Amino acid sequence: MQQQRFDLVLRGGHVADPANGTDAVCDLGLRQGKIARVAERIDDELADDVIDVAGKVVMPGHIDTHAHLSGPFDQSGTRAYGHVMLAESGTTTALDLAGEPGALAEGMKRKGAGMNVATILGLVPHLTVKEDDPSVATMRDTVADALDGGAIGVKLLGGYHPFTPESTSQVIAAANEQLAWVAFHVGSKDSGSDLNGLREVPEITGNGRLHVAHINSYCRGLVENNLAECDEAFEILESKRSQFVTEAYLAQVNGTNGKCDEDGNLIYNVAQNCMRARGYATTDAGMRQALLDGYGGALTERGGRIVIVTGEEAVRIWEEKSTDASLSFPVNPATSAFSLTTAKYDDGEFKVDAISTDGGSLPRNVAIERTMALVRFGALSLMEAATKLTYTPSRMLGLINKGHFSEGADGDVTVIDSESGKAAMSFVNGEPIMINGRVVGSGGTWLVKQEGEKAAAASGLPYEIIDLEQSKLYAGWQ
Ligand SMILES: [Zn+2]
Structure with a gap:
């Protein structure tokens, strides 16, 4: 019998594949873009190419x-820098x-940097949705149009463009229907982007299904002590355990x-909260002082990446954009990140499904690095790290061929340097997209729902159709 050959073998890394219970030094063989074998040893003679990854961790590609990576308010395309930034940090699949x-x-x-990417449409009144507090009929059309255009759903931007609780409910229902x-x-016209906003979510969701975005953002100590906020967030998540999926990011900066409006007041709730957290006025004067003091910074493009600059340079950027500038503040307590990332139910499942970046074009793509720091600290095992970085995210999105190394699974791999905790290389469909921190991939695969196939085909990009009926979000949904 002729022995099977491999296009590529990753030799001698520590393979962490929770779905198959593999937690050992092994070789990983890939063929025709798919996972072909995980074995103690694969002969050199059977491989067209061998990469020595001894001393490194080999896990299914990080799913963020x-x-x-794009945005309705991103006319200049600044967010497209996020592809390279995210791929540099080891991500192979992302939800925009x-x-x-x-x-x-x-x-x-x-x-593009060769990643698999799906997007959901940000709901901005009079820009992507035709009315403020959209009605059911409007939302049905908006969702249908978004899907036809190649999005897989919609995002409620409660921290920036909040709707009434009633309208928010209708958005969720219209999306669930399709x-x-x-x-x-979170956040409605009755609350804010904080624990009070989260408290409304169970009632707003009713019997529906919802991705509660970045749960850590409501545990910043604005309403209660931040760890008490984490505990309450857990209770809220548990009350809707079969209806919510959620993630937390581990960067300090938001x-x-x-x-600002004509009277010099900060318009957005999130920016106001950043000022309140350190006792600054929620005005242009407060913001100017906060930037000059180096409390926060402004985002700007440099060398094909988005970076954060501080002090007078930050003020200058903010003023040049007539205050409509992307800013960043260190408002995420590390203790909340730790609690939210490590907490489990009695049955062993994590209370927060996944570790995300909330990055891409925002320079905080530290999910892998910080998760590995938690492994070194002893707060997570390597298998738990892989569970939160890739396996559970694959289940969340219904990407059943990703997140594991079963034979025939997609050849998406992230290789991590055990010492630095940083990704050393990554592969999508068996092809390298990043090597030693340099992106070598381009373009990407667009993940769309069936409704978006025409748009995806017309784009000329490679695409794949994903089935959200397989996702954890819609598990058991009638
Ligand atoms: Zn975000």
């Missing part, structure tokens, strides 16, 4: 369930969580916008 499908496809063609993804940065 909260990234930013408040995007615009046309902009995503364009960005992926021009600046088995569309629906994510909620992302916000410093836009």
Whole structure:
């Protein structure tokens, strides 16, 4: 019998594959873009190429369930820088969580890094949805159009463009009806982007299904002590355990916008909260002082990446954009991140499904690095790290061929340097997209629902149709 050959063998890494219970030094063989074998030893003679990954961790590719790669308010295409930034950190698949499908496809063609990417449409009144507090009928059309355009769902931007609780409920119902993804940065016109916003979510969701975006953002100590907020967040998640999926990101810095109205008051709730957290006024004067003091920074493009600059340079950028500038503040307590990332139910499942970046074009793509720091600290095992970085995210999105190394699974792999905790290389469909921190991939595969097939085909990009009926979000949904 002729022995099977491999296009590539990753030799001697520590393979972490929770779905198959593999937690050992092994060789990983890939063939025709798929996982072909995990074995103690694969002969050199059977491989067309061998890469020595001894001393490194080899896990199924990181699936980021909260990234930013396009956006309805991103006319200049700044967010497209996120492809390279995310791929540099080891991610292979991303959900662009408040995007615009046309902009995503364009960005992926021009600046893509070879990742698999799905997007959901950010709901901005009078820009992507025709009315403030959209009605059921409007939302049905908006969701249907978003799916046709190649998005897999919609995002409620409660921290920036909140709707009434009633309208928010209708958005969720309209998305659920069409088995569309629906994510909620919490906050309504009655609450804010904080624990009070989260407290409304069970009632707003009713019997529906919802991705509660970045649960850590409501545990910043604005309403109660931050660890008490984590405990309450857990109770809320548990009360809707079969209806919610959620993720937390591990960066200290957030992302916000410093836009002020004619009277010099900060418009957005998230930016106001950043000022309140350190006792600054929620005005242009407060913001100017906060930036000058180096408390936060402004985002700007440099060398094909988005970076954060501080002090007078930050003020200058904010003023040049007439205050409508992307800013960032260190408002995420490490103790909340730790609690939210490690907490489990009695049955052993994690209370927070996944570790995300909330990055991409926001320079905080630290999911892998910080998760590995928790492994070194002893707070997570390597298998638990792989569970939260890739296996559970694959289940969340219904990407059944990803997140594991079963024979025939997609050849998506992230290789991590055990010492630095940083990704050393990554592969999508068996092809390298990043080597030693340098992106070598381009373009990307657009993940769409069936409804989006025409748009995806017209884009000229490779695409795959995903089935959200297989997703954890819609598990058991009638
Ligand atoms: Zn986000």
